[in-house]
Amino acid sequence: MRRETIAIHSGFDADPATKAVAVPIYQTAAYAFDSAAHGAALFDLEVEGFRYSRISNPTTAVLEQRLAELEGGVAALAVASGQAALYYAFLNVADIGGNIVSVPQLYGTSHTLLSSILPRQGIQGRFAESDKAEAIARLIDEDTRAVFCESIGNPAGNICDIEAIAEVAHAAGVPLIVDNTVATPILMRPFEHGADIVVHSLTKFLGGHGVAMGGAIVDSGRFPWAAHAERFPTFNQPDASYHGLVYADHFGPEAFVARARSVYQRTTGAVLAPMSAFLLLQGIETVALRMERHVENGRKVAEFLRADPRVDWVSYAGFADSPYHDLARKYLGGQGSSLLTFGIKGGLEAGRDFYDRLKLIKRLVNIGDAKSLACHPASTTHRQMSAADQARAGVRPEMIRLSIGIEHIDDIVEDLDQALAAARTPAPQSSTRPAPGPIPAPAESL
Ligand SMILES: Cc1ncc(COP(=O)(O)O)c(C=O)c1O
Numbered sequence: 183m184r185r186e187t188i189a190i191h192s193g194f195d196a197d198p199a200t201k202a203v204a205v206p207i208y209q210t211a212a213y214a215f216d217s218a219a220h221g222a223a224l225f226d227l228e229v230e231g232f233r234y235s236r237i238s239n240p241t242t243a244v245l246e247q248r249l250a251e252l253e254g255g256v257a258a259l260a261v262a263s264g265q266a267a268l269y270y271a272f273l274n275v276a277d278i279g280g281n282i283v284s285v286p287q288l289y290g291t292s293h294t295l296l297s298s299i300l301p302r303q304g305i306q307g308r309f310a311e312s313d314k315a316e317a318i319a320r321l322i323d324e325d326t327r328a329v330f331c332e333s334i335g336n337p338a339g340n341i342c343d344i345e346a347i348a349e350v351a352h353a354a355g356v357p358l359i360v361d362n363t364v365a366t367p368i369l370m371r372p373f374e375h376g377a378d379i380v381v382h383s384l385t386k387f388l389g390g391h392g393v394a395m396g397g398a399i400v401d402s403g404r405f406p407w408a409a410h411a412e413r414f415p416t417f418n419q420p421d422a423s424y425h426g427l428v429y430a431d432h433f434g435p436e437a438f439v440a441r442a443r444s445v446y447q448r449t450t451g452a453v454l455a456p457m458s459a460f461l462l463l464q465g466i467e468t469v470a471l472r473m474e475r476h477v478e479n480g481r482k483v484a485e486f487l488r489a490d491p492r493v494d495w496v497s498y499a500g501f502a503d504s505p506y507h508d509l510a511r512k513y514l515g516g517q518g519s520s521l522l523t524f525g526i527k528g529g530l531e532a533g534r535d536f537y538d539r540l541k542l543i544k545r546l547v548n549i550g551d552a553k554s555l556a557c558h559p560a561s562t563t564h565r566q567m568s569a570a571d572q573a574r575a576g577v578r579p580e581m582i583r584l585s586i587g588i589e590h591i592d593d594i595v596e597d598l599d600q601a602l603a604a605a606r607t608p609a610p611q612s613s614t615r616p617a618p619g620p621i622p623a624p625a626e627s628l
Contacts, residue, residue: 264383
């Protein structure tokens with residue numbers, strides 16, 4: 183099936199009990215055993231089935247199968263949020279200690295997880311100078327457990343060369359974990375370019391309506407855990423906390439997701455509620471259609487802003503002179519995403535004034551909603567980072583991040599236009615619009 187069809191049909195045909203065609207919301211904590219022997223067989227993972235919703239749930243299982251198929255993977259685990267998915271994915275490779283090598287352009291909280299939270303648990307986050315494969319390769323050593331990047335960085339909008347980064351990770355015997363939240367599998371499937379594990383915040387474009395939090399880990403099934411037994415003993419040695427199970431042996435290509443579920447979700451419980459799984463499934467049904475409009479509107483907004491003399495700079499990978507345009511062609515068919523950043527003339531103060539004057543576009547910290555959204559990362563999502571880390575992450579003090587929704591383009595542009603007119607920006611020097619100048623690099627790390 184093609185992705186448009188997978189998004190609607192994968193994982194569910196009709197309810198076996200009622201023939202309902204909408205995915206039922208299995209609002210239950212537990213599931214009856216036929217007998218003590220049946221319960222024991224479920225706990226021993228000898229038979230398929232459900233036992234307790236902290237481990238798995240039939241509504242969530244449909245979502246998991248749909249996500250696995252959308253990404254072209256073999257299995258998925260859906261959890262309570264994107265951050266929980268990232269936390270479990272990092273623990274899964276590195277809970278014995280070691281380091282994770284990352285690009286610097288990350289969502290602020292993911293950066294904090296790697297720079298401040300995981301180090302307290304013996305896992306070091308190492309940030310490369312840039313998102314280039316050579317910069318990443320320089321930081322990999324015998325204690326590295328994974329390489330991490332966002333396929334499209336939030337908010338920097340950089341596009342990672344997944345193929346080149348996967349090559350340096352694999353040369354060192356470690357998996358590449360990719361956060362594919364901004365691209366979604368509709369714009370890019372990282373597994374097709376060598377990534378091993380994909381992580382999502384489902385709260386964003388996949389869910390698409392800003393009504394439910396959720397996250398997911400998707401397993402390509404391709405990383406050879408058994409071939410790297412010394413670096414990854416938890417996949418290759420008997421797990422005393424699960425009666426001596428060896429994950430790589432028992433689960434084969436699904437070992438990563440199976441271990442994340444049995445070890446972290448089972449014992450720490452960042453469970454996705456079945457109602458949220460249902461809402462996210464509803465959103466996913468239209469993701470292909472919505473992404474088309476998101477991308478189209480994103481381009482029109484980028485072009486409008488770039489041609490406006492009140493705007494200082496626009497960072498958008500869909501522009502032919504963007505430093506990421508070649509990668510946009512390689513990975514996104516030349517498209518940009520609907521996430522873009524810009525700065526208006528007059529710097530920080532003018533930018534804040536513009537932000538306060540938006541009427542249709544919502545001021546908040548989310549992306550990927552059907553509604554257009556705006557955020558000032560330096561004072562919100564990336565506030566906890568140092569100025570130097572902000573710069574490396576592609577965050578400038580005056581920068582406004584837009585996540586362009588699927589409203590009528592004229593309404594979006596009219597709102598931007600009125601906010602630009604109302605903001606205290608320096609008056610344009612002449613009445614004829616100058617030709618758009620070159621876009622400044624959004625981060626020193628480009
Ligand atoms: C790229 C990216 N990854 C992960 C997350 C975290 O997801 P959640 O808010 O669902 O925990 C976000 C949130 O903005 C994000 O933008």
